[in-house]
Amino acid sequence: MGMFQKKLRRTFRKTIPRRIRERLIKKLTMHDITVHEEHITVNLSFKNFIRVGLEKRLQVTLTNDQALYELDYHLHGDSIRIQIPYAIIDQTEGRSAIKMMLGRKRLIVRPDTDAYERRRSFFSNHRYFNVSIIRGNLSLANLLPEYRFKTDQPVGLTKLDSRYSQLDFSAEGMDDLTDYELAFLYQSKLRAMDNASGDASILRVTDFSEVITGQPDVYLLKEFELVPVRYTGPPFSMDTLNHEITYSTQDGRLTAEITSHRTDVLAFHSTLEDESVRMHFSIDPTVELAALLVVDTSTEETFRIPIPEQQTGDSVDVSVPLSPLINNISRKRFMLETAGSEPVRLQPDIADLETFGFNERLWVPFHHEKFKIWFYRRRDGLLGFKVTRRRLRRQVTKINDFSFEGYIGGDDAFIDSTPYMTFVDRYSEDFTRIEISSEFTVDLKTVDLIDIKSKDKTIIDVFIEIVHSSGEVLRREKIKYGHSDYRKDNFYDIHEVVDEAGNIHHHLITTTPYNNLKVESFMIPASVDIPEDTSHKDMNIWLLGERYDTAQDNGYALFTWLKENTNIEAYYVIEETAGDYAKIKDVENVLAFGSKRHFDLAFRAGVLLGTHDLENLLPYKTARGFFHYEDTVKVFLQHGVLGRKPVEYDKKYYDLPFDLFIVSSEAEKYDVVMRKMGYEETEVAVTGLARFDHLPHHNATKDILLMPTWRDWISTDEAFLKSRYYARYHSLIHNERLNQLLEENDVHLNFYPHYRAQRYFNEEYLDQGKNIHFIRLGERTVQDLLIEHSLLITDYSSVSFDFTLMNKPVIYYHFDVRQFFRQGRLRPLYQTFIGDMAKTEEDLVDAIEIHIRNGFQPGAGDLSSIFEYQDHNNRKRIYEAVMEKINTIED
Missing domain, CATH: 2.60.40 (Immunoglobulin-like)
Known part of the structure; x- marks a missing residue:
């Protein structure tokens, strides 16, 4: 929209009365959806549209990647009903845009004020979909794509008992519920409750801290399959520490209504004291309180302040230090915890108070800085506290x-x-x-x-x-x-x-x-002679590398093959201070990074091949104008198979992008590198990764390799040591049952942390069991470690693909899957995580025990969507693809 149009719109809003504007402004509102046998209907209404010719001028389309579908719609009175057939829905992946065009003008859709209370979700072909509004456009999304919903196979209840913070559940025909969890699904949110039962026939939930408020449907969850529960009995309720949960039936299925415990605040005021805030409030006098809780809304970290026993609910006075209120510069909320053996946490409701807190915003000095603090009424009517610092x-x-x-x-x-x-x-x-x-x-x-x-x-x-x-x-x-x-x-x-x-x-x-x-x-260096003309590149001189400090991946694997099988002048680049350099420094054509010989060859090399950015290969800047870098052939060998987490090698991030991008399958080529990363078909070669050629198939081994990847949200030593990541692996290593299991079966578990976590996980900090060993960075190559072990335990690392290609089993430890993939996934989890998945430590130890008892039986399944080739000719195919690219460029 141009500046003139924006100005005109602002003038219109200021000069035309609201009641008149309401009669003139066109509005298109989404209400809900209706599910039919062969299609769904999206129900909208319009206001202030001219009906004459509307049906002929209106066009509704659905776009998913490259596919475009024209959708039917029906006008009736003031309503528009858009039909989306399941035949189209079942072909969509991810998120699809539904555009409504009136002539050449895009219509903006707004939600009904209570749209969130109406139906917007549905199931098709065992998948879960949702219709929503994003930036004024209707959007059809395949939610939770890694899960499959068995909506046509509900199970009936045989037992459902509840008490304070405990629910016991049994189902028809299900004598063993050991591997099941109870799950609540509400809109796009899914929460699974761990099974704490010692009886295989009973599913017992005792921890409800992760439930979501609202009206979720109840499911049984096993791995990635969700089964609904049949229930026709009367409603019943239970209390947990934080919630009241009422179970009932809807269309013969078990549902829940989950609400937080609340208490009306009759009066509340506060005063600022030296390094603290004194809070005084009144609530229901019959409530006996034990503590005031200050909860950080971003981290859920809770600071507990005991309330003296002599204070009653109608007059509570408590002093809160400034530190828990200001820490993390985030919003805080408050809870009041009742006394007794079955405590509940009450949310203070200040909806009926006209004044509360300081009644103003105060600047307070705290640790050499001034912060602004104030109490506020949250949208849900509860008491909140906000702190801001001056933006730098x-x-x-x-x-x-x-x-x-x-x-x-x-x-x-x-x-x-x-x-x-x-x-x-x-x-x-x-x-x-x-x-x-x-x-x-x-x-x-x-x-x-x-x-x-x-x-x-x-x-x-x-x-x-x-x-x-x-x-x-x-x-x-x-x-x-x-x-x-x-x-x-x-x-x-x-x-x-x-x-x-x-x-x-x-x-x-x-x-x-x-x-x-x-x-x-x-x-x-002064010793380097810079040629007068570096424009001529020798296409027979190839520089290969990985990160500055490694020689154990696709770069080194291809380097050794080229030397033995071709006439290419292949050189491998690595820093002289790297641990791997000492192992290969005497190998012919290994270049110390930044050496005189490295510079001399870098000026002349025509082909650059790296597993990471090519900065790792050249001693100067990889940019246009630096010794004719633009005239080289740039090949991305990759570090692993793509398809899980987004990576930063998109074509849009380069002025001079890769000329050739190596992948392992057609799906990786078309679905990821071309569709998601912007490369053309001729710029992507399906060859398989070079290091795969060294992987034996079905080799006899015995031990277990634990190899987790990094978490990019951990940025400091303190954050690491407080992280769930550190706590989970520290706990696993010291798990008594695991250590006993390893010793009894003479199996060793070798722990090889990510290079950024190495200094936290080593002998100085961890007292490992007799059969658990820490492997330092550089002691052995990653590929040797994969070959030497029978079972891999990882989380999201792409090294699992190497293990799977060797037809050996993998267990994925997914205790933080949603946080890890918070920025999205390139492909659904079930397509790339082939093996067992464990969300808890006990599940993981159970899976390890099964594999030990079964003698580490090889994995099974169709791997064609990940590996186009399962032979040992990947390096030959890479070489041929590069030569073809050279010939194409030279022609």
Whole structure:
């Protein structure tokens, strides 16, 4: 919409009375859906439309990836009913857009005010779908795609007993409920309750902390199959610590209504004291209270403050320290916990109070900083508390002559502190600071970046820091560039510095995917002779590599094959300080990163092949204009099979994208790399990964490998040690039953953590059992570890594909699956996780025991959707695909 139209609309709103606008503005409102035998109907209403010619001009379409369907609709009075056949629904994956066009104008759809209380979900072909509104468009989504709903196979109840925080459940024809959980499904939310029963015929739930408020349907869940429950009895209720749950029947199926415990607050006020807030409130005087709870709404971390026994509900006075209220700078909510053997947590309802809390927003000093705090009435009528800090506004608005111009604001909220621009080496964390003011110009040419460099080629991140006079850093935040145009292989400015030894340091200003500024730096030693003309690239010289510090993946596997089977001049690039370098340094054509020979070959190499970004292969910046990098053939060998978590190798992230992208199957090529990542068909080759050629099939082994991947939301040592990730694996290693099981069967479990977690999981911190061993990074290659073990336990790591290809069993430990895939999945879980799945530690130990008892029987199943080839010719196919690409480019 143009500026004139926006201005006209604002003028219309200001000058035309609301009652008149309501008669003029066209409105299209979605109400609910109706389920029929062969289709569903989306029910909408329209207002202020001219009916004449509407039916001829209106077009409704559904788009899913490349497919486009025209949908039928019917007009009746003020309603529009859109029909979506199941034949179309069953072909959709993910989310589909339903567009309504009136001529050339897109119609904006709005939800009914109580649309969330009406039916918007349905089942088709054992899958769960939902119709919603996203940015004014109707959207059809395949929710929970990894699950299958057996809606045509409900089970009947034979027993249903409830008491405080306990529900016992038995079902017809199901003598063994050991592997089942009770699940609540409400709209797009699914919550599974662990089975705590020691009796196989009874499903017992004692932990209801994860339930969702609302009116969920009740299911039995086993792995990824959900079965509804038949129930025709009378309603009944039970209390848990946090909720009241009422079970009833709807259409002969068991449903629940889950509400939080609430109590009306008759009066509430508070006063600010030194380092605390004193709260005084009145509730039902018959309630005996034990504690006030302060709950962080983002982390659910709970701070408990005991209430003296002599206080009654009608007059409660309690002092709350500022620290739990201000911690995490997040909203807080309050609960009152009752006394007794069956406590409940009451949510204080202040809906009827006109005034409460401070009745204003207060600025309070806390730990050298000023925070704004206030009590507020939440949308649900409950008592909430909010804290905000002054936003540290910061941005670089101009980059010119290798200097930053920009501004900061909000630093006046800090007490006895000074703002700095700080440059931090990403690998060593060495840093240097420049004091700045609210409007700054920082000449980077005056900053000694060479002094903080940890390597000849490194990355220096740029931060704004607020530093207290004591030296404590109160705030450290990255600074963005206002005109960022992020590509992995571009830059905004460059500066060259010659050091005392004659080495040339190139400093380049670049940005991250989040538009944060950084400086990339590389050095050309004085001993290196730079050719006058680097435009001629020798297509027979290939540089291969992985990360700077490894030689155990697809890069090294292809390198050794090329040397033995072709006339290609193949060279492998690795840092001299890497652990793997010592193992291969005497191998012909291994290049120490940044060495004179590496530079000489990098200037001439025509083909670059890497498992990660090609920055790992070249001693200089991989960007247009650097020694004719644009004239090379760029091949992405991959680190693993794609299809689980999104990765950052999309074509849009490069000025000079990969010329060839190696994959393992047609599904990976078309569904992921082409459809999701933007590559053309001729740019993707289905060959299989190079390292797969070294994998034996059906080799006889005995031991277990535990190899979890990393969690990208863990950013500090403190966060790691407090994380569920650390707690779960620490607990598993010390599980008494697991240790006994391993010793009794003479089986060893080798624990090989992700390289970023290695320093937390080792002998210095963990007292392992006799049969559990920690494997340090670099002791053995990952491929050797996979070959030497009979069973792999991982979570989401792509190394599971290697194990599956060897026809060996895998157990996936999925205790945080929803958080891990919070940014989406490339393919449904069931398509890529082939093996057993465990959500709890006990489930995992059970699965391990079964595999030990069964002698680690090989896995089974159709692997064609993951591996197009199951032979040992992947490297040959990669070589042929690269040669074909070279010939195509040269022609």
